[in-house]
Structures are given as C-alpha cells and as structure tokens.
Amino acid sequence: MKLKIFEQNQHLKDLTPFELMAKDITILNGIVKGEPTYEKGRKTSTGYYLDKEQTNLAIEKTFSDELDENGFLKGLNILIKWFDIYGNPVLVKRVYVPLSVSESAEIIIKRRKRMIDYLKESGVRLGVKEYIDSLFNYYSNYQQSGITRNLLNSFIENGSDELQQAVTNENNQEIAGILNHILPNGTTVKDSLLNQIS
Incomplete structure (x- = not known):
C-alpha cells in the first residue's frame, strides 16, 4: 500500500x-x-x-x-x-x-445562514453587491399589512417559506427589477435566490 x-x-x-x-x-x-x-x-x-x-x-x-x-x-x-x-x-x-434534537436544530440553522451568506458573497463576486444588499435590506424589513417582518431571519431561524413566497410573488416594481436582473452566468437574481432557499 x-x-x-x-x-x-x-x-x-x-x-x-x-x-x-x-x-x-x-x-x-x-x-x-x-x-x-x-x-x-x-x-x-x-x-x-x-x-x-x-x-x-x-x-x-x-x-x-x-x-x-x-x-x-x-x-x-x-x-x-x-x-x-x-x-x-x-x-x-x-x-x-x-x-440530539438540539444539535440537529443547530446544524439546520447554520445551513440556512450559510445559504444567505453564500448569496451575499456571490453578489460581491458577480458584481451585484448593491442589488443583493437592497434585496436583503428590503426582506429584512418587509412590510405586510402594516406590520414589519424580518423574512430573512424567519427563514434562518425557523425555515419559514415566507421569504420564498415573497420573492416568488413580488409586486414592488423596484424589487422585481432587481430580482429579474440577469447575472453573468445567465440566470436571474430571483432564480439564484430561490434555488438556494427552496
């Protein structure tokens, strides 16, 4: 050997x-x-x-x-x-x-945080950091029926699908424009984001 x-x-x-x-x-x-x-x-x-x-x-x-x-x-x-x-x-x-149940939960939370961190870093490397920053700021202070919600945090901590739903059904024209921006690899910001979090 x-x-x-x-x-x-x-x-x-x-x-x-x-x-x-x-x-x-x-x-x-x-x-x-x-x-x-x-x-x-x-x-x-x-x-x-x-x-x-x-x-x-x-x-x-x-x-x-x-x-x-x-x-x-x-x-x-x-x-x-x-x-x-x-x-x-x-x-x-x-x-x-x-x-254990608590160890498993901790690992799952770390994985979801890593997904968000990956998207942030990808934004920097693809030259669209300002778009990703705008999106994450928007979804961290998401307005719905007069209530402000942090959809990023809900996703990381609880695995909530509210972030996925908000991105999929976005009707804010400025945010929709960012989501539909085509990245150098040919996919949209929206597709890249949904691919990670879904």
Whole structure:
C-alpha cells in the first residue's frame, strides 16, 4: 500500500490500516485542508491535499445526512478515503455521528445562514453587491399589512417559506427589477435566490 500521505509521513508506514485510520489527519505533516464544498448550505465534502494549490488530493471526507422516518436530521454519515500514489482510494472508513434534537436544530440553522451568506458573497463576486444588499435590506424589513417582518431571519431561524413566497410573488416594481436582473452566468437574481432557499 503506497499512500500519498507516506511521502511526508514516513513514520506511518509501519502502522496497520486500522491504526492509520485512527490518526487525526488534520495534524499530519504536509497536509493542506482544502475549501469545503457546500450544496444549499450543507457541507458535502472536504479534501486534504499535499500541496497549497490543492491539486494533489491525499484524503477526502464526504458527508451525507441520516434522516428519521419523518425527514428530521438524526445523524451525519462521514466517509473518509485515503488515496494511494496512483489516485485510487485504498483505505475507506465510515463514521456515523448521531445528533440530539438540539444539535440537529443547530446544524439546520447554520445551513440556512450559510445559504444567505453564500448569496451575499456571490453578489460581491458577480458584481451585484448593491442589488443583493437592497434585496436583503428590503426582506429584512418587509412590510405586510402594516406590520414589519424580518423574512430573512424567519427563514434562518425557523425555515419559514415566507421569504420564498415573497420573492416568488413580488409586486414592488423596484424589487422585481432587481430580482429579474440577469447575472453573468445567465440566470436571474430571483432564480439564484430561490434555488438556494427552496
């Protein structure tokens, strides 16, 4: 077995696969933790590389949800793969992390916040920050029947679909104009927003 991590961690060569898989990969010599990938606020994978450019993948963690019969998050499945010098996953470890109700709720709230943060950062990178700022300000102080509501906060904290409904049925001409603005990738601001929060 010729694992990539052996290149800078010769002392690990004498370990059994079980001993090796018990090691804390974040403290191995020469390991660079890559940028995690997310899908609608949920972390899907993280790579550990042997180079700063993050092209030489040595270890990869992938994450998936474990749901109960009612669709509530009850745990996380983590799959850890160690790659050999040929790029093949030769060691595989599965880990299950059970979650209490409060831990599950905390994770779901963080995911929804990450969705909003993603939209904000995307706005900056796509050169439409002022549009996103206007939208988020508008939906944070949403006027409905004389009552001011923070639809962004309701979405983050409670998973309310009021934000989705407000965006879908927007009749304020100025806000509708922002929502219909076409982004450099060819989609509208509205489609991008709804894709994240729905």
